């Protein structure tokens with residue numbers, strides 16, 4: 001610990017107005033990452049030490065309290081970098097990285113050896129296996145106790161206390177006990193405890209990753225950033241597992257990011273089964289105490305791997321060696337609220353800072369990753385099976401939701417998956433006589449009918465943006481007509497019209513893992529749902545996939561609509577025809593569209609990700625879209641339209657010259673909105689200019705209360 005006497009403290013306050021850091025006197029034991037309470041004017045604030053200084057021009061006050069938790073210094077640097085990178089505040093980013101506090105802890109004694117044990121890869125260091133350890137001859141009992149460290153003291157306590165007396169061991173009280181139970185993090189029992197023999201493609205992939213791991217920082221950064229492009233069912237998880245095992249054997253640690261834990265419990269379970277207790281899990285489904293304990297298991301090095309959703313990228317592991325991002329195309333990796341970070345970008349930052357290897361994997365990589373990363377391919381399915389045949393079905397002229405061919409295929413198939421990206425029963429209601437539609441009083445959007453099975457007056461109208469609910473009309477409020485029609489097919493209604501046993505999965509379903517499990521166990525049936533049904537599940541006996549409306553994604557006004565459409569079809573195809581369970585029945589995917597010549601669909605039908613990405617990247621280059629530019633978007637929001645307009649106009653004057661807007665967005669949650677957008681090849685410059693403009697407007701009392709939502713690389 002350095003002797004610098006001044007600490008710089010960033011107060012954890014949510015407003016953009018307070019900008020630290022502020023100088024305080026440094027108490028004993030306080031270092032970068034410590035959490036302290038400091039006097040601030042007349043208040044007392046919690047803050048994080050972000051730096052040390054030799055002197056200060058101010059008269060220094062001292063912290064009034066030092067908390068038990070602290071952040072490792074690399075995570076402090078991460079928070080500060082992230083605040084700048086996504087135009088958030090340092091306080092919000094630091095807060096996000098801290099473990100839960102204020103949980104009553106159960107403590108036990110934890111011991112660690114003072115000298116490092118021998119590393120498997122390095123030259124022999126003095127360790128407990130040697131007769132003489134640090135100049136002291138050990139008894140058998142002492143050697144055995146040392147060999148079990150670091151760990152809980154247990155029955156070795158008296159032996160360890162003696163070693164502590166000689167300065168060989170440290171013993172401390174530590175929170176203990178709340179291990180997340182196996183049901184929430186993936187069972188440890190069952191098969192899959194040993195590694196299956198790899199097929200040649202997998203073996204080649206693992207060898208290449210191992211070579212990069214071994215060479216480490218001798219390689220240029222670019223050579224340490226890998227993309228595992230494996231078709232669906234190619235066995236990517238097995239490659240991750242073996243790469244992780246090698247990293248741990250080399251004495252380093254691993255982070256494994258998955259898009260959403262409730263939808264991908266299989267990946268977590270496989271890591272736990274293979275690697276056991278060294279795997280920690282961090283996710284929002286755990287209790288505060290469980291999260292806190294898992295956090296400490298990682299921080300102390302007791303756990304060497306952390307598996308979980310996006311926040312796993314903040315796990316406090318030392319000696320990071322490998323960062324894995326599974327299903328890297330998934331938009332769940334973007335945080336929906338401030339700080340609006342992208343876990344994939346943070347993953348790359350952590351790998352770079354630690355000299356670790358970045359390994360992202362997908363069957364449908366993002367153009368960004370395809371262009372920037374070193375590619376490793378798994379071009380075949382692991383079980384040797386064929387990819388399903390994908391047929392585009394032109395539904396121009398078709399009446400009803402399903403083409404007759406699709407209906408027939410669904411009747412014939414034993415197990416099928418049907419994707420429709422609209423939840424509810426009907427997406428809007430309209431008067432047949434005067435055209436009146438039912439809109440949300442708080443948002444400029446149509447209300448969606450849920451539970452409309454019984455027709456006239458049944459169910460409930462709901463706003464998908466603010467949660468407003470009202471009873472569906474029996475007659476028109478504008479003209480009194482009783483012919484009020486339901487329009488726009490949703491998942492509820494589709495589920496109701498399909499033959500056989502139907503399982504529904506969308507955001508309205510509470511127990512999503514339960515639905516997936518039930519469908520997986522069923523002998524026959526149809527799984528209907530939104531995009532989430534196409535995410536990474538492994539059902540070996542599904543032989544049919546259906547996309548009800550590919551045009552909905554395709555027509556979405558966004559430069560990523562082609563990418564999304566390709567991904568949706570390819571990922572759905574990935575759920576069909578996996579494994580021997582299909583019993584030799586050839587699997588197929590039927591895609592309903594009115595644009596059967598659309599390149600994104602044609603490439604998906606040919607399983608040609610390479611072709612799609614090359615063409616898509618050319619288009620992006622021509623149009624100046626990411627990855628050849630960065631997009632920064634600022635949305636101003638307030639209940640008073642004039643005030644939003646004023647703030648947006650003031651902001652526009654300060655933003656870079658080529659900024660578009662302000663343009664109105666639809667009113668949401670009773671708030672008017674104006675959007676400014678800038679697209680530029682100079683990322684750092686544009687982000688910096690946006691930050692300056694935002695801070696100036698926020699500091700102006702005339703615009704107090706107007707919310708500014710900044711998004712760098714919006715999804």
Ligand code: ADP
Nearest residue numbers: 196197198199230232233234235236237238382
């Ligand atoms: P991906 O993530 O690439 O879609 P998975 O990792 O889920 O693929 O693997 C698909 C299936 O193939 C799984 O059931 C897995 O157990 C199996 N598998 C993977 N590697 C092998 C292998 N070397 N030999 C046999 N089966 C394998």
Ligand code: ZN
Nearest residue numbers: 431434476479
């Ligand atoms: Zn009417």
Ligand code: ZN
Nearest residue numbers: 440443463466
């Ligand atoms: Zn609403």
